[in-house]
Amino acid sequence: MTGSTETESAADGSSRLGRRLLAERLSGYWFGGAGYFAVALFALIVLTLLYQSLPLLAEYSVVQALTSSNWDPAHNEFGFLPAIVGTVYVTLLSMAMGTPIAILAAIYIAEYAEGRTKTIVSSFIDVLAAIPSVIFGLVALLVVVPFVGDYLAPAVGSDATGLGIFTVSLVMAIVVTPFMISLAVESLEALPDELRESSLGVGATKWETIRSVLLRAAGPGIFSAVLLGFGRVFGATIVPAMLIGGQTQLPESPLATGQTLPTLIVNDFGELMSLPLTQSALIFVGLLLVVVVWLFNFGAMVVRRRLRRRWQY
Amino acid sequence: MVLDRYARQRLFGWLARGAAALVVAVMVLVVAVTIYRGGRVFITDPAIAVTPPGSRYMLEAEGGFFHAVLGSVFIVGPATVVSAILAVSTAIYLQSDYSSERFSETVNMFLNVLWGTPPIVYGVFVLTVIIAVGAQTSLFFGIVAIAIFQYPIMTRYTDEALRAAPDTVREATYGLGATRFETALITVRAALPGIVAGIVMGFARGIGDAATVLFTAGRSTNMPAGPFEPATTLPVLIFDQAMSFNAEVRSHAYAASFVLIVAVLGLILASKLLAGRYARFAPGGRHS
Numbered sequence: 001m002t003g004s005t006e007t008e009s010a011a012d013g014s015s016r017l018g019r020r021l022l023a024e025r026l027s028g029y030w031f032g033g034a035g036y037f038a039v040a041l042f043a044l045i046v047l048t049l050l051y052q053s054l055p056l057l058a059e060y061s062v063v064q065a066l067t068s069s070n071w072d073p074a075h076n077e078f079g080f081l082p083a084i085v086g087t088v089y090v091t092l093l094s095m096a097m098g099t100p101i102a103i104l105a106a107i108y109i110a111e112y113a114e115g116r117t118k119t120i121v122s123s124f125i126d127v128l129a130a131i132p133s134v135i136f137g138l139v140a141l142l143v144v145v146p147f148v149g150d151y152l153a154p155a156v157g158s159d160a161t162g163l164g165i166f167t168v169s170l171v172m173a174i175v176v177t178p179f180m181i182s183l184a185v186e187s188l189e190a191l192p193d194e195l196r197e198s199s200l201g202v203g204a205t206k207w208e209t210i211r212s213v214l215l216r217a218a219g220p221g222i223f224s225a226v227l228l229g230f231g232r233v234f235g236a237t238i239v240p241a242m243l244i245g246g247q248t249q250l251p252e253s254p255l256a257t258g259q260t261l262p263t264l265i266v267n268d269f270g271e272l273m274s275l276p277l278t279q280s281a282l283i284f285v286g287l288l289l290v291v292v293v294w295l296f297n298f299g300a301m302v303v304r305r306r307l308r309r310r311w312q313y
Numbered sequence: 314m315v316l317d318r319y320a321r322q323r324l325f326g327w328l329a330r331g332a333a334a335l336v337v338a339v340m341v342l343v344v345a346v347t348i349y350r351g352g353r354v355f356i357t358d359p360a361i362a363v364t365p366p367g368s369r370y371m372l373e374a375e376g377g378f379f380h381a382v383l384g385s386v387f388i389v390g391p392a393t394v395v396s397a398i399l400a401v402s403t404a405i406y407l408q409s410d411y412s413s414e415r416f417s418e419t420v421n422m423f424l425n426v427l428w429g430t431p432p433i434v435y436g437v438f439v440l441t442v443i444i445a446v447g448a449q450t451s452l453f454f455g456i457v458a459i460a461i462f463q464y465p466i467m468t469r470y471t472d473e474a475l476r477a478a479p480d481t482v483r484e485a486t487y488g489l490g491a492t493r494f495e496t497a498l499i500t501v502r503a504a505l506p507g508i509v510a511g512i513v514m515g516f517a518r519g520i521g522d523a524a525t526v527l528f529t530a531g532r533s534t535n536m537p538a539g540p541f542e543p544a545t546t547l548p549v550l551i552f553d554q555a556m557s558f559n560a561e562v563r564s565h566a567y568a569a570s571f572v573l574i575v576a577v578l579g580l581i582l583a584s585k586l587l588a589g590r591y592a593r594f595a596p597g598g599r600h601s
Contacts, residue, residue, distance in 0.1 A: 024492040031411045031497075034402030035420055038468070041461065042423045045430075045438045052441050104332035112329055121333055123585075128340040130514070130581055132521025134548040135570045138555050139346045174339055181336065207322040228429060235431020237524035238552060262433045262524070269528060279444075286437035290430060297426050 053284035071248040078281045082248050086258035091233045093169035098177045106184035128178040137242035140171045153255055163245040166254045172233045180229040187221020220307040227300040231293050237262040261285050351571025354564045362572055365536050378569050380536045381550035388546055389519045392459035397512045400467035408475040409497045427465040432524040435461050440528040452537055452544040455530030462525045463515040470511025474504040506588040513584035517577050523548035547573045
């Protein structure tokens, strides 16, 4: 039979089979294009940002820009250190507040809650994860800022107004916790029930089962949930911009005002159009954010793979 | 004090309950404050949501914030459509026989990085493009920025939904002699509840994001005049209003956030209902 020539002559779209094969071929191009789109988009973003930050890098070395603490765009001084220190402060503080709560709450949802309670609590957390961050900022202006300014700061002998790094960290902890919870719950629930049954069967208490069996088996998943939360806080823009006070100086204490890398972009946006070097400096901040997030994702992948091998069950 | 094993079990049980209760309490507090404060402003004068702003709106709260409501709809609506088409196509490519497994893995890695990229980076990227082509910030570039922001989110949800679709669907369609394209369509149909829920979640994320549109849509305080004219969205408006020195403008921020939170909660509800409704397409799903 002349099967191959039949297929070829049919592919021009004149017959029913031809139309099907034509659709098949065209869809192949379309879906292939969509697959490459993700890679192309990423490459385009990184290359554009890199190209636009070249003017800054021609004037200053990377090390110089990252370690200088003098930020004064009007006099062409671009030191990113205050913003970097602010970002590190905010990220570490909110992770320290958010992670334990997130893991405990995830344990509750995955291991303790049952039936209706479970549905209600987990849909509450879904809702919390979807609330726009600008609303958190607004509510924090009403609730957290007066609390920190009127009670917490005097209690530790500081005259802070309530806007500052600690406030931002607290609110960001609230923003990322539900996000980490839902990822951690997913990895706890993916564990087979035999793990729980055999651990309880050899006489472990529920807590011992959770601590030494379940948290270990779900460890890689929980670890990447924490790292993804980390990335979220790191790149958060609106909440810090509303609550941090926006002063580009090295923060003296956690209650002081400061600046993070994303708020640097927001606050100096007005000057962006006029001075090409400032524009380049702020685009460099964008590049910095992408690179750090990329390193984090890559690191998370490597560590996850290693942990999975060590903590396999 | 040394705790015995059973006391420790009780202690950690209560700690876990306490943590969950704390998270739920915070969520109730945030939603309650927004609805109470915003609702009070909104109920006394519901017309502000559909009144165009006066010329000195940001200074003296003349008129309302209809421009931001319209801007949100005109920016996030088209962005969601574009993004959904791209996201579903990418997810089909990754989960079907169009690509090799190795290439899928690479693309997935890039998607994960895009997923974790801070929204402000997309804003800066689109702004750089705007400067490069010599255009001005406008509604159109707001759409572009939001679409880029939503794309990895929707792809992730769609990819998960397609992955959860049973293999038997694919095998059965191939067994009947279907082409890859026809198989892909049937798989999408089987995964429809998850895909629809994912697209609605992407819409909800897009409508709540301020950092991407802050620099790209133009932060306009007038009614959107055309696709290449400046516009604004609700989150950006709330951000600007919250920084105002005028108490009335700040009170409008609460009204605007009331509108926003009602929209977001409504969308989540819609996504749950739609997921349930489309579940009848899923093999082994509910037959309603």
